[in-house]
């Protein structure tokens with residue numbers, strides 16, 4: 001099973017991803033968790049990501065793609081994965097398709113957890129996580145027995161640094177502007193499945209499992225993403241024979257004198273078929289007087305022959 005979980009912050013992606021990962025025995029890969037771990041470990045990558053995370057903005061694609069590329073190469077990801085919080089924009093989704101194409105492991109589908117805005121706000125502001133075992137609570141809908149203490153292991157509960165109202169507002173705006181277009185892309189490609197994310201966690205899980213069952217059984221095959229468009233080859237710019245200023249001077253000169261230099265970009269009239277005998281006795285095409293604006297470009301051979309003709313006359 002290889003899926004991407006999509007949904008606004010607070011839609012329950014993390015909770016459902018953990019349950020699905022346990023059910024299918026595949027890793028739950030959350031870019032948010034990986035970035036928070038890098039930050040907690042004080043790595044340079046974590047420090048680079050910190051400012052964007054604190055502001056509720058997206059961390060650069062370069063950082064996130066680097067993390068994901070490495071994680072997908074790990075041996076436990078060979079049999080499948082649940083991606084949570086990645087991709088978050090179209091560029092990340094296209095890069096993911098490229099990586100999975102190389103690994104010959106296409107996504108089964110992208111699953112959108114659909115949750116109303118009011119429910120999202122309640123979930124985000126009330127969310128608490130255990131520092132020790134990672135258990136999640138919500139002070140409004142699923143409170144711990146003792147305030148700020150984990151029911152499972154007794155460790156302190158933590159309010160995520162980016163779960164304050166200003167940052168939540170930013171995260172929701174980023175979701176609207178960057179992640180929603182990605183949902184439309186998956187829908188257009190016929191790779192999107194939508195699951196109602198409102199209700200008890202286990203009820204939502206049942207909906208997810210019912211939707212994923214045909215993929216798990218192999219009765220439904222993944223739809224492959226379209227191949228990337230070929231990069232257009234830029235045509236070499238053609239060097240102009242002469243500057244525009246000179247071209248207009250030339251056109252004027254032709255009008256007045258009806259003469260044309262050897263190399264002219266101006267279109268020429270076809271030569272007249274009549275011929276005259278040259279001093280040397282050879283027949284050459286008669287030079288026809290060009291109409292203004294219809295001058296003939298002389299070939300090098302004709303030019304040489306004309307010169308000879310003139311020399312012969314002088315003698």
Ligand code: AMP
Nearest residue numbers: 031032052053057058059064085086088
């Ligand atoms: P999450 O736990 O998924 O809500 O992510 C927390 C924060 O980590 C986000 O607000 C972003 O700053 C950053 N983040 C997580 N995943 C991504 C991603 N795919 N692209 C860019 N930034 C991300």
